[in-house]
Amino acid sequence: MKDSEANSSEELFIQLFAQNERHIRAFVRSMGLDWTSVDDVVQTVSLIMWRKWDQFDPDTDFMKWARVIARFEVLKFRRTMARDRHVFRGDLMDLLADAALERDAQVSNERYVECLQACLDTLPAKSRELIRATYEGDKSIKEVAAEVGKSATALYKALDRIRKQLQGCIEVRLATE
Amino acid sequence: MKIDSDKLRLLIQAHLDQRLSDEEFETLQDTLEGDPEARAEYVALAQLDAGLRDTGLAEPNGAAFSPEAKKGVKWWAVAAAAAVVIACLLPLTALLLTTRDSETSGGPAGGPVVAATRGVAVITAEAEAVWHEESLAVGVALKPGRLILKEGLAQIDFFGGASISLSGPAELELVNGDSAVLHRGRLKADVPPAARGFEVRTGDVLLEDLGTSFGLAVGEHGKADLIVFDGEVRATGTDGKPTLFFGSDSARFDAGVVIPQSAEKVGDFPDITDVIAGAGNRAQSRLAAWSEASLDLRRDPRLVAYYDFENLTMETRRLRNRAVGDAPSELDGGIVGAKVADGRWPGKGALDFRSEGDRVRFRIPGEFDALTLFAWVRIDALDRHLNSLFLTDHFDENEIHWQISRKGTMHFATSPMGVVDIPKHNRRFFSDPFWDPRDSGKWFFIATSVDRNAGEVVHYVNGEALGISGGTQMHKPLPRMRIGEADLGNWSDPIWPEAGIRTLNGRIDEFGLFAEALTAGEIRSLYQKGKP
Numbered sequence: 001m002k003d004s005e006a007n008s009s010e011e012l013f014i015q016l017f018a019q020n021e022r023h024i025r026a027f028v029r030s031m032g033l034d035w036t037s038v039d040d041v042v043q044t045v046s047l048i049m050w051r052k053w054d055q056f057d058p059d060t061d062f063m064k065w066a067r068v069i070a071r072f073e074v075l076k077f078r079r080t081m082a083r084d085r086h087v088f089r090g091d092l093m094d095l096l097a098d099a100a101l102e103r104d105a106q107v108s109n110e111r112y113v114e115c116l117q118a119c120l121d122t123l124p125a126k127s128r129e130l131i132r133a134t135y136e137g138d139k140s141i142k143e144v145a146a147e148v149g150k151s152a153t154a155l156y157k158a159l160d161r162i163r164k165q166l167q168g169c170i171e172v173r174l175a176t177e
Numbered sequence: 178m179k180i181d182s183d184k185l186r187l188l189i190q191a192h193l194d195q196r197l198s199d200e201e202f203e204t205l206q207d208t209l210e211g212d213p214e215a216r217a218e219y220v221a222l223a224q225l226d227a228g229l230r231d232t233g234l235a236e237p238n239g240a241a242f243s244p245e246a247k248k249g250v251k252w253w254a255v256a257a258a259a260a261v262v263i264a265c266l267l268p269l270t271a272l273l274l275t276t277r278d279s280e281t282s283g284g285p286a287g288g289p290v291v292a293a294t295r296g297v298a299v300i301t302a303e304a305e306a307v308w309h310e311e312s313l314a315v316g317v318a319l320k321p322g323r324l325i326l327k328e329g330l331a332q333i334d335f336f337g338g339a340s341i342s343l344s345g346p347a348e349l350e351l352v353n354g355d356s357a358v359l360h361r362g363r364l365k366a367d368v369p370p371a372a373r374g375f376e377v378r379t380g381d382v383l384l385e386d387l388g389t390s391f392g393l394a395v396g397e398h399g400k401a402d403l404i405v406f407d408g409e410v411r412a413t414g415t416d417g418k419p420t421l422f423f424g425s426d427s428a429r430f431d432a433g434v435v436i437p438q439s440a441e442k443v444g445d446f447p448d449i450t451d452v453i454a455g456a457g458n459r460a461q462s463r464l465a466a467w468s469e470a471s472l473d474l475r476r477d478p479r480l481v482a483y484y485d486f487e488n489l490t491m492e493t494r495r496l497r498n499r500a501v502g503d504a505p506s507e508l509d510g511g512i513v514g515a516k517v518a519d520g521r522w523p524g525k526g527a528l529d530f531r532s533e534g535d536r537v538r539f540r541i542p543g544e545f546d547a548l549t550l551f552a553w554v555r556i557d558a559l560d561r562h563l564n565s566l567f568l569t570d571h572f573d574e575n576e577i578h579w580q581i582s583r584k585g586t587m588h589f590a591t592s593p594m595g596v597v598d599i600p601k602h603n604r605r606f607f608s609d610p611f612w613d614p615r616d617s618g619k620w621f622f623i624a625t626s627v628d629r630n631a632g633e634v635v636h637y638v639n640g641e642a643l644g645i646s647g648g649t650q651m652h653k654p655l656p657r658m659r660i661g662e663a664d665l666g667n668w669s670d671p672i673w674p675e676a677g678i679r680t681l682n683g684r685i686d687e688f689g690l691f692a693e694a695l696t697a698g699e700i701r702s703l704y705q706k707g708k709p
Contacts, residue, residue, distance in 0.1 A: 120232070163222075163225060
């Protein structure tokens with residue numbers, strides 16, 4: 001008789017991974033890697049997590065376990081594969097990971113993302129459009145600037161303003177929840 | 178080294194956007210190493226960046242940023258992204274279906290039914306099978322529930338490991354990966370050691386297969402016949418007393434009572450090999466039908482070029498143009514790298530595009546007020562941001578680009594200015610998404626019709642028009658279109674070397690262009706004639 005627990009264990013992995021992938025990506029990003037490298041590292045992390053899945057205790061925190069593996073893999077990636085010349089030194093990446101953990105201890109990424117979503121809703125349509133044009137897809141800032149009819153410098157300035165606004169809004173929401 | 182907070186923010190954001198000078202980078206690195214508050218600031222901005230990026234990826238038309246998008250986390254998009262990663266990990270790719278939010282739509286034109294929370298079995302072969310639900314086909318994972326096979330044969334593999342051949346008309350109820358109820362019809366079960374204990378219930382009798390195979394036929398009034406081909410089967414009726422049956426034994430079940438009988442009384446059972454032979458015959462007859470239709474198609478006067486991918490060997494590096502015309506071989510394609518492979522059916526030729534250099538090169542002269550591009554394509558994965566179907570070299574004035582995005586949307590683009598001032602002049606038309614990783618390995622009929630005078634671009638998949646999900650400058654007039662030098666499955670002389678790798682990962686076994694915008698009916702007919 002096939003062990004019916006095996007199916008749910010695989011399903012549990014998929015479920016947990018799917019739910020948390022974005023948080024793992026955010027964590028790797030906070031250590032200073034560019035998005036292409038983030039994709040590479042998260043792919044490796046997922047493979048490792050799958051291979052070690054039987055070592056994971058489902059009663060413990062999935063993200064905590066994931067972050068330990070991710071941190072290790074980011075540093076490993078840095079030693080062997082870092083393609084961009086502006087990659088931080090290993091010690092600094094470790095310190096950034098610590099900072100990310102501290103931040104997560106105060107506010108989980110999940111809550112943060114919820115507040116971010118709500119704050120995006122409060123932005124005026126033009127600002128939302130700028131954010132969408134910038135963050136969705138792989139266009140360069142120059143292309144986005146051309147599309148919206150601004151100079152690149154003006155676009156940077158506009159984005160900075162919007163990001164500051166978002167950060168302020170998120171802070172307020174988190175404080176009042 | 179202390180710098181003011183505004184400058185720090187600028188440096189941090191510039192690092193996230195990869196636009197620092199070396200000197201600025203050194204400054205930033207030193208500052209971060211020495212100042213924990215600066216690091217906290219970095220992490221905060223990185224978190225915002227990640228949040229905006231991953232939220233933005235949720236909807237192709239940016240609906241995530243609309244007030245209507247109330248859902249905090251785009252579960253399905255995240256799950257789909259994760260599913261791509263997981264596809265490499267698990268042999269049972271059917272499990273991917275379990276991650277899909279059941280609220281999402283049932284799939285693209287002609288796509289399979291999305292399994293809800295738990296798939297328990299999958300259809301692996303068919304012969305002339307007619308199901309009660311049109312969307313059922315080979316490769317579709319099945320959730321618990323009733324299956325009605327109106328006619329024909331089908332092979333169903335249960336996730337627990339057992340495999341059955343079902344012969345219609347039949348009604349089978351799937352309970353879980355290890356058990357089913359046969360309400361009527363015939364089945365033959367094949368139970369390898371790992372799946373020992375596979376259960377089939379009928380009427381009030383429970384059968385447990387202890388390895389290896391048996392046949393069960395349920396007829397009128399719930400009367401059923403069992404025959405054990407090989408191994409052991411335990412039958413338990415309403416009295417609760419189990420009886421063991423061995424190879425060549427037979428029994429009749431009537432109102433919950435188990436009655437041993439002579440094996441001659443039992444009729445024929447469909448064998449899995451019969452199903453596969455039947456499936457093979459079906460493939461042969463489809464190939465023959467397509468062949469005829471293809472010969473017909475050659476003579477369509479509206480064709481610019483038509484390639485049937487037949488009679489290819491590793492030595493022939495030419496893809497022959499079959500369209501009848503003045504000098505058809507001028508439009509032959511030159512095969513670079515792509516390997517000869519199987520197409521929609523065994524015996525159908527195709528080219529496999531995989532390595533970065535794989536392509537078929539064409540030189541197609543002429544200017545067109547209308548075009549219809551069509552191809553039979555098997556996509557194995559959408560590796561690139563944009564994956565080439567048919568891309569003219571570079572992107573010069575009036576030239577066309579036909580490709581598929583990573584999100585599974587079809588793109589058609591053309592610009593009267595070519596690569597100059599792309600954002601202002603490039604007419605781009607994106608279809609609704611039609612492909613996701615579960616569709617890997619399936620053959621699709623893809624077509625796009627372009628009519629300059631009507632100002633219309635329509636994308637079709639498997640004979641059905643897709644909606645347009647977005648684009649740019651769609652209201653502006655289309656230019657007189659040109660092709661010239663172009664690649665099938667790749668992009669030569671890309672505009673941006675970094676983002677220019679667009680190699681298709683998959684196979685093509687038919688491709689053509691009409692100098693007219695075909696109607697929906699004509700495209701549907703092309704699909705019907707060629708569908709596997």
